[in-house]
Amino acid sequence: MELFGTVAGLYDTARPGYPPTVADMILEYHGGVPASMVEIGAGTGKGTEVFAAVGAPLTCIEPDPRMAAVLAGRFPRANIHAGSFEEWAPPAGGVGLIACAMAWHWLDPGRRNDLACAALAPGGTLAVLGHRYGYQDPEQGTAVQEALNALDPTVQERPVDWFHDDVLASGRFTGVRKKVLNTSLPLAKGDYLALIRTFGPFLRHSPEVQRKGLTALGRLIDGFGGTVVLDLRTTLVLATREPNAGY
Known part of the structure; x- marks a missing residue:
């Protein structure tokens, strides 16, 4: 997850909320x-914006100090834990x-559900949030996908x-629900390229490959006229820890 610290400021301005x-x-x-409330992998606070509105005392877990510095500036009332969720x-x-917003995939896949369940109070809620970047114009x-595949065909x-x-498959939670929201997001070329520069698969490449x-x-x-219109799919997954979950 610390890959994003190299572009912490850009991440905060380019990523959609x-x-x-x-x-x-x-x-x-x-x-x-x-x-009480804990946010896993808070980054610069894109998810924190809506999680803070829940109104509970908030602890944000963020392992990258560069991301955490931006987060602290934006949410001075939050308690920030510098480290990983696995060691918290x-x-x-x-x-x-x-x-957790856009960070669930960074957690240990063999432990993330167990750890989240164990950290919740009986009857507590798990909320996992994420974006899916689609395009309103299929062409x-x-x-775009062909261009990205040419950059890295392994992704x-x-x-x-x-x-x-x-x-759902973990079997650790009850009442698992999924809510989906779709947003039309037009982006001028500069804004779209800034967004691309914050994606993990892009950041893993050398500066020369990134420039190309x-x-x-x-x-x-x-060729599109200078604008891309994203079909932003936002999914919220909610689940409950059973009172007798065994932790």
């Missing part, structure tokens, strides 16, 4: 404001709500709403 209604969905599911020790009795989407996209299936990729994408978007 989440619909404010997410906070209302969490409150309705939980049945009110939880006594939950308080006695657990927390009322554990939230634009195909052309494989996860199935749609994969984290819903992951939480951005040049190719820029030419492509010029």
Whole structure:
């Protein structure tokens, strides 16, 4: 996850936020404001914007100090834990709500559900949030995907709403629900290229390969008239720790 620290400021400005209604969905599911809340992999606070609106005392877990510095500047009232979720020790009795936005895939796949369940208080809520970047114009989407495949043909996209299936299959939670929101997001070329520069598969490449990729994408978007319209799919997965979960 510390890969993103190299572009922490850009990440904060280029990544789209989440619909404010997410906070209302969490409150309705939980049945009110939880006594405490922990956000996993908070980054610069894109998810924190809606999680803070839940109104519970908030602890943000973020392992990258560069991301955490931006986060602290934006949310001075949050308690920030510098480290990974896997090594974090939950308080006695657990927390009322554990939230995670666009970071579930960075957690240990063999332990993430067990650890989240163990960290929750009996009857506590898990809320996992994520974006899926689609394109309103299928031809634009195909052309962009071909350009990205030329940059790195080894990248494989996860199935749609994969984290819903992951939480459900763990068997650790009850009442697993999925809520989907779609947003039309037009982006000018500069904004779109800035977004691309914050993606993990892009950041793993050398500066030279990144420059070539951005040049190719820029030419492509010029051919679209200078704008790309994203079909942003936001999925919220909610689940409950059973009172007798055994932790």
